[in-house]
Structure formats: structure tokens, C-alpha cells
Amino acid sequence: MMSGMRKAGQSWLGRIVVAVLFGFLILSFGIWGIGDMIRSVGHTNVAQVGSTEISALAYRDAYQNEMQQLSRRIRRAITNDEARAVGLDRQVLSKMMTEATLDERVKYYGLAISDATIAKAIFADPAFKGPSGQFDRNAFNDAIRNQGFTEQGFIRTQRAVYLRQQLADTVAGAPPVPGVLRDAVHRYQNETRAISYVAIGAEKAGEVPAPDAAALQTFFDQQKAAFRAPEFRKVTLLQLSPADVAKPDQVPEAEAKAFYERNKARYGEPEKRSIQQIVFPTADEAKAAAERIKGGLSFDALAEERKIPPQDLDLGVVSKDGVVDPKVAEAAFSTPAGSVSEPVAGNFGFVLVRVASIQPEQVKPFEAAAAEIRNEIAKGKARDAMQDVHDKIEDQRASAKPLADIAKDLKLAVKQVEVDRAGRDKSGKPVAIADRDSVLKAAFASDVGVDNEAVSTRDGGYVWFEIGGIEASRERKLDEVKAEVAAAWKADETANRVARIASDAVRKINAGSTLEAVAGELGLEIRTAKDLKRQGAAGGLSQAAVAQAFATPVGKVATALGASAQERLVLRIDGAETPPLLSTQQAAQQLDEQIRLALSDDMLSVYVQKVQQEIGASVNEAVLRQAIGGQF
Secondary structure: OHHHHHHHOOOHHHHHHHHHHHHHHHHHHHHHHHHHHHHHHOOOEEEEEOOEEEEHHHHHHHHHHHHHHHHHHHOOOOOHHHHHHOOHHHHHHHHHHHHHHHHHHHHHHOOOOOHHHHHHHHHHOHHHEOOOOOEOHHHHHHHHHHOOOOHHHHHHHHHHHHHHHHHHHHHHOOOOOOHHHHHHHHHHHHOEEEEEEEEEOHHHHOOOOOOOHHHHHHHHHHOHHHHOEOOEEEEEEEEEOHHHHOOHHHOOHHHHHHHHHHOHHHHEEOOEEEEEEEEEOOHHHHHHHHHHHHOOOOHHHHHHHOOOOHHHHEEEEEEHHHOOOHHHHHHHOOOOOOOEOOOEEEOOEEEEEEEEEEEOOEEOOHHHHHHHHHHHHHHHHHHHHHHHHHHHHHHHHHOOOOHHHHHHHHOOOEEEEEEOOOOEOOOOOEOOOOOHHHHHHHHOOOOOOOOOOOEEOOOOOEEEEEEEEEEOOEOOOHHHHHHHHHHHHHHHHHHHHHHHHHHHHHHHHHOOOOHHHHHHHHOOOOEEEEEEOOOOOOOOOOHHHHHHHHHOOOOOEEEEEOOOOOOEEEEEEEEEEOOOOOOOOHHHHHHHHHHHHHHHHHHHHHHHHHHHHHHOEEEOHHHHHHHHHOOO
């Protein structure tokens, strides 16, 4: 083609034709190609709030950061599907749109913050303090570098954060807590109930005969999905863990002993002391009190004289790390048992400390901990050796070598299994797989012949896998699962009979009988449960029974699910109590703070929604999906 064009260009007529042809090509490209590129520039944003655009790149970075933090919290890598299943994608987008909304209002109101205020806040941030408790330039540099910031970039980001917080505090900071709401939340959280109940079990259903063919077929047709044959996959697994390459017997004794000395606190209980304290407002008062104690006044008499409540006097039996004030801790752990310290200038005043008793530290001897220590050291070293093995495996995988051959070359164990999504083999037994849930999730998201990434395990290892075959899920015929269907029918019929007995008992009681009389007729023992709360099962009761107990008025009866589908409870509500909430209690202060935070969040959410309605907010769902998938 190119040679033909070169020949055509050798004559004046040919040059004209070629020029016209290229002219049309350039024009068409300008109309369709370049136009599309120009139009696409405005369509690479995930969302827009007012004049603030949230780019796909910024969103993807924020989303990946949140995924990494979530992975660190649960100590395993998570997939995109898992993150989206818990709504992480929408949470990140909502957070970014909220920040953009507040930024828009910050600009609208002309809010600003001085450099001195920013510097003061950074200097006071605990994350940037060194061992001395003061601002540490090196700690600051390391922290912002790990977050990918320059100093100016970090300050700029912090300025935006503080301004958003300033606006948020103005809109929704520290709202008053309505007394009615406090009482309602307190009642919901702390109300207790007492109940009496009888448990009607499967034995009261009588003998359930086997179903006839028609009943069994009808039940099977209604429950076909429950009896489907699951999908099975043939999977080749190559598992590598630190234990596979660790060599505890090669750890020198000197190294093990050095590790023991550095970490001795891990192999026993630290020294603990029973500590009491009296706090004085001034140094002079503390010195005067110390002199009086030296003159013969007892510590207890001084505490009684100053009317110190027990909770303020006694710090309990604690280790040095358990004392909040470092200066008080130092004094307490340098004062002999039965003695009173000199006045200490603590963080909350001037303190006299008495050490009532001392519990010496109890440390496991090296000989008893040696095996554990050698294993830990060996596993630590194994992580470095593992990277070498990991790289060797990946090098061979790059040449499309099967895992079985790689394992043979490197003298590693390989496992071939056939499992369903729940990790069971065809006999229904669980299959042993490292980090089974993660590996199975990845295996069932793959396909035959696909080159899969290794799955990272909680212990710092890896699992490589190959899919050798897939047996699709299918509907079974009744003849294949007749025994299972018959058992399920019988269990269902038993549950229905028990439910009818429980309902009849409630009708009798509502008609004038008593729980005691019904229990006698059924030959059942009446049980009681006291101090039930809404949160969680209690006293052997199911969560459904507890929920029913709080949904039923006092003095009334109701039925509830028991410990299994074949058990029903008939319960009577004997009483309900809510402890008084005093404003001076610490619990009341904590409840107020809990409600205040919830109110603040709600108020800020309403404010953000209102502002977004005024200035406009939109989400490009197509770009959002592409950003999560890493494509534009």
C-alpha cells in the first residue's frame, strides 16, 4: 500500500489525489477522533460537587488506601468483590463528596486559618512526638514521607482538614442532649426483664411417620434449591509458610538467650504494686502533709481528714505501665513497700504515694522458653528465606511450568483437592487448606487455564493454585437425595407440630389458664431468667427469644424460637426494670457523649445533603465502576 502511494506521488495528478485523500482523513479525524478526546476530558471524574471535581485517579487512590487499611486490620488481603460487598466503594465516595461539600462552603464563607495555628497543631500532634514527649522533626519527616507527602503538601492538606473541622464544629459541634432522648436510650440499653418460660422440644411432637411418595415429591419440588449438587473444582495447591523453611535447631543458644533478655517481659508477669495516692493542689500543702506523716500521722488518717473517696485514693494492684501519670509511676516503683513517697509534681497536681504491697515479677526461665524462642527466631529468619523461594516459584511460573513440576524441582509439597465453595470434599468432609476462605474465594473466582496470583496468608506465607477442572452445580433428582429429603421433611414436620403446641399453649393462657397449669399438662418444668438485656443472648436463651421478651408487655405471654428449629418457648414476662440514671454518674456522661456524637453526625449529614442540593452534586456511575476496576 505504501509503495503504491509513493508511486502515485511521483506525478502531479497523483500528488493532488493523495493530498485530497489525506485532507479527508485529517478532517474526519478532527471531527470524530479529536472531538471524542476533547469530550472525554470532562468524563474522567467520578463525581462533582459544585465546582469541585473528584477525579477517577484521586478516588481510586483513596479507595486503594482504604482497602490496604482494612486488610491490615483483618490481617489478610481482601479482594475488590469483598470490599464492595461491605460497601467500601460507596463509603469512600461519600467521604470524598462530604469533604468536597465542606471545601465548597469554606470557600463560600471565606474561612481561613493562620500559619501559626497550623504549626501549633502539628507541634501538638502525638504522632510527631519523640521519646522525650516533644515534637521530633525526624518523626514528622518519616510520617509524612510514609504517607506520600512533601512538607508543603502535608501542610496544605492539614489546612483543608482544620478548616473543614472548623465548619463542621460550627454546624454540629457539641449539640445539647435532650433529656427525653437520653432517658429513651438509657432505657433501651439498660432495661432488664425477668421471665418464666417452658421449652417445648421435638419429643413433644410425637412419632412423625415417614411421608408418602406424593408428600415427599411436593416437599422436594418446593425445596429443590436446598438439594442442588454444589459446584466442585479440582484445585492444585502449592502452599508455602514460614514454618516450611524455618530451622529452629540451627538457632545458636547465644542468640536465643539474647532474644530472651530483650523480651523477658513476654515470658512472665511484670512486678505489680498496690498503690494509693493523695493529690494536693499546691506543692506547699503536699510538703506539709509529708512532714506530718514523718511525724507519725498515718496515711489513712490523712486521707480521712481530707475526705478522699476510695476510688480516688486507691489505684489498685497495677504494673508500672498501668499507672497513667509517668511521674507517679516512677515514684511508686521506687518507694519501698509500706512507705510513703516524697511529694511528686504529677500531671494532675502534687501527689503523695503509698505502696501498700509488692508482687515481684514472675518470669519463666530461659530453659522453659527456649523452644518457643528458637521457633520465633527461626520464623523471623524464614521470612527472608521465603522471599527467595517465592521468587524462584514465580520465575518458573513465568515460563508456564505447572505447579506440580515446580514443587518437584524445589522439593516442596503440592496438594490436589476437589472442593466446593464451603471447602468440603464430595463426602462432605472439610479439606485442610491454609487460609481456606481466602484461597477458596480466589479459586472460585478463577477458571481453568488462568494464571492466578498467589494468595497471601495470615502467617506471612503464600498459596499458589491452579484450576484443573470444574464440575458445575446442578439440580439433583429426588432418587439421588431421597434420604436427605425425607430427613428434612421429618424435621420440618416436627418443627410445625412443636409450633402448633406452643401456639395452643398461648391461646389457653390468654383464655384464662396459667403458665404453671400448661406446664403441668405438658409435663414440663418452668424455668426462669432474670436480668435479661436486649444486647446478646443470655441465660441460654436465643437472641430471638430475648428479642421477643422485650417485644411482649409485662404480664403477657408469647412464643419464641428456642435453641433449634425444633424447639419453641412459651414465655411470660414477669417484670421489667430500668435502673435510675443520675447525672453525676460516669455512665451518664458517657451516654451523653455517645448521643452527642450521633446527633452531631446526623446534623452534619443533613447539612451536607442540603448544601449539595443547593450547589449540585452528581456521580458518574460508569467512571466509578472503571475506577474501581483500575480502568479509564
